[in-house]
Amino acid sequence: VLYPKFSAIDLVCDTMPSKEDSSVILVAEAAYTGECLKQFKHSNISGDHVSSGVLYRGYRSRRNTGAFVYYKNNWKFCEQPYRNELDSAVYYGGSGFAQELIINDGKLMKTPRKDGSKNCFRALCEHSGRLCIAESDSIIPFGEFKNRLMEYGVTNAIYLDMGAGWSYAWYRTSSEVVEMQPKRHDYCTNWVTFYK
Numbered sequence: 001v002l003y004p005k006f007s008a009i010d011l012v013c014d015t016m017p018s019k020e021d022s023s024v025i026l027v028a029e030a031a032y033t034g035e036c037l038k039q040f041k042h043s044n045i046s047g048d049h050v051s052s053g054v055l056y057r058g059y060r061s062r063r064n065t066g067a068f069v070y071y072k073n074n075w076k077f078c079e080q081p082y083r084n085e086l087d088s089a090v091y092y093g094g095s096g097f098a099q100e101l102i103i104n105d106g107k108l109m110k111t112p113r114k115d116g117s118k119n120c121f122r123a124l125c126e127h128s129g130r131l132c133i134a135e136s137d138s139i140i141p142f143g144e145f146k147n148r149l150m151e152y153g154v155t156n157a158i159y160l161d162m163g164a165g166w167s168y169a170w171y172r173t174s175s176e177v178v179e180m181q182p183k184r185h186d187y188c189t190n191w192v193t194f195y196k
Helices: 083-091 143-152
Strands: 007-014 024-029 049-050 054-056 064-069 075-078 095-099 101-102 124-126 130-135 154-159 169-172 177-181 190-195
Touching: 007 049, 007 064, 007 095, 024 154, 054 083, 064 101, 064 154, 075 101, 075 177, 083 095, 101 143, 101 177, 124 143
Parallel strands: none
Antiparallel strands: 007 190, 024 169, 024 190, 049 054, 049 095, 064 075, 064 095, 101 154, 124 130, 124 154, 169 177
């Protein structure tokens, strides 16, 4: 579990933030990407999303049961319907994306992903009033991942895109940049990005 000490969050689209940008402290793929395309299109990101205060249309997906938004130095985890929160993120120059909501206000949510699905899983979470990134340290069933988040005391959690290549992420310590998963391709389209 990583607890970034951040001053801002944005959803960066098209090009992954560079490790050379010392203002970036954590980067992880956020919403699903539809197709493996060589050219970037906002319409290839799952669900409508907000980047630097601008709303973009993404493709519709039944898997998007919730959203994460950040504006005015505050965050929210939202159930469907969440369009008003995306509009607020636009109004205040914030960010937001849609995904599978795992936990909302301390309650385990029904997710489109089956509990028996196995992978290394990652989620953006709220724990004890702080944002964190939680990732399983091995391949486990999704139901077990959800239950471990609940046992840990997570009050809100939204899934972050994972799988071979989609799971590439990194964070900055005081002395180095640590890659969380290996990079396998360049088809990722959007990243929840924490700034110091």
